[in-house]
Amino acid sequence: MGNFERFLSIWVALAIILGVVIGVNFTDTVGKIATLQIAHINLPIAVLIWLMIYPMMIQIDWSAIKDVGKKPKGLAMTLAVNWLIKPFTMALVGWLFFRLLFADWVDAQTAQEYIAGMILLGVAPCTAMVFVWSGLVKGDPNYTLVQVSVNDIIMIFAFAPIAGLLLGVSDISIPWQTLIVSTVLYVLLPLVAGWLTRKILIKSDRSIAKFTAKLKPFSIFGLLLTVVLLFAFQAGTILSNPFVIVLIAIPLLVQTYGIFFLSMGIAKWLKLPHEISAPACLIGTSNFFELAVAVAISLFGLHSGAALATVVGVLVEVPVMLSLVWLINRGKN
Numbered sequence: 001m002g003n004f005e006r007f008l009s010i011w012v013a014l015a016i017i018l019g020v021v022i023g024v025n026f027t028d029t030v031g032k033i034a035t036l037q038i039a040h041i042n043l044p045i046a047v048l049i050w051l052m053i054y055p056m057m058i059q060i061d062w063s064a065i066k067d068v069g070k071k072p073k074g075l076a077m078t079l080a081v082n083w084l085i086k087p088f089t090m091a092l093v094g095w096l097f098f099r100l101l102f103a104d105w106v107d108a109q110t111a112q113e114y115i116a117g118m119i120l121l122g123v124a125p126c127t128a129m130v131f132v133w134s135g136l137v138k139g140d141p142n143y144t145l146v147q148v149s150v151n152d153i154i155m156i157f158a159f160a161p162i163a164g165l166l167l168g169v170s171d172i173s174i175p176w177q178t179l180i181v182s183t184v185l186y187v188l189l190p191l192v193a194g195w196l197t198r199k200i201l202i203k204s205d206r207s208i209a210k211f212t213a214k215l216k217p218f219s220i221f222g223l224l225l226t227v228v229l230l231f232a233f234q235a236g237t238i239l240s241n242p243f244v245i246v247l248i249a250i251p252l253l254v255q256t257y258g259i260f261f262l263s264m265g266i267a268k269w270l271k272l273p274h275e276i277s278a279p280a281c282l283i284g285t286s287n288f289f290e291l292a293v294a295v296a297i298s299l300f301g302l303h304s305g306a307a308l309a310t311v312v313g314v315l316v317e318v319p320v321m322l323s324l325v326w327l328i329n330r331g332k333n
Contacts, residue, residue: 012322015227022228023235030232039181045229046185051222053131055215057194058201058208059141071143074267074276078147081263081284082125083158089124090255091115091166097251105247107284112306114248116167117296117309122255123163124295125151126286129321130224130279131190133286136325139279145191147283155288163295227318234311241308246311256320260285286321289314 028120036043098111106114114277134144201208238245263284267277293310300306 011224012227012319015224016231016319019228019231020238024239026232027236033229034233035229041181041185042229042233045226048222048226048229049129049132050190052129052226053190054193054218055212055219056131056135056141056144056165057190058197058212058215059194067259071276073270074143074280075147075150075273077263077266077270077272078280078283079150079154080220081259081266081280082151083154083162085262086125086259086284087119087122088133088165089259090161091119093251093255093258094118097247097254102247106324113300113305114309116300117248117292117304117306117313118251118255119166120163120295120306121252121287121289121294121310121313123159123166124288124291125155126283126288129286129317130283132219133282133321133325134279137218137278137328139280139282140275143276144279144283151283155291159291208215223318227245230314230318234315237308237311238315244308245315247310248309249316250317252313253320256285257324260324281328282286282324285324286317287313289317 033044034042094115098114103111130148131141131144133139134141168255197211198208201211260281263281264277267281270277272280289310292313293307296304296306296310
């Protein structure tokens, strides 16, 4: 890990501050950027995430994909955490905090909406950013691809039933366009681009490792600029409701770190190697926030407590995930 990456958390903190400053002082410009959307997906953010994912896609060895099935434990752990544990612990944590611990500060109706937003985050496992976190912890790119792909397939069938069960709603309206466009933008397109690039590099006898190393600064830049934009979009919400945001962030942090350490414990029990266990734990910890935000808005409204909770999930995810990346890399060294 280079010197710049060693202090990545500092650069992210500066990016957060810069994002809020830009959001407050250039409201109109930020508003215009925020409107550049397709199916609730912000296109500038999509491009930046694509920039982060592309270098890792180049590293995928397609000839080794067939051997992933020989290591089923990592995939089984990922699926168990994502679909049998995480949604239900998220609902439990939300209920404990907003129905009991924070009951004096939040009215019952608003509390229910916050819990609903947390549930939507818990039922949507991460798709795009997983490739970034996996790359930072030196995870197996082939295995990560399979884990994400299987999760995406399951999400198509399992998201609505589980969300409906936990929300107590029988008819969940899923924005399928968001789900499909996200999969194409964050997985399919960079995957095809990575495959073509790898094929060209091999044919021209160029080093794949050297080529991806040259792209690494652009990937880090993409991450930092993503943070700047996310916090610029939500600057007004952050400054106008700081106490509420802290209240929502606390249970989200408890859930995130709790799931991470639970996953780490399961990985050690299964004796998974680092290159499989590290991304497996991070996949279970992070969220597909684009989908969660879109569903919260469509079900409860743009200015609802549920929508706010999913937005807070976006705000806390990058700093928290970077802290977990640091923990994993520190434990490896």
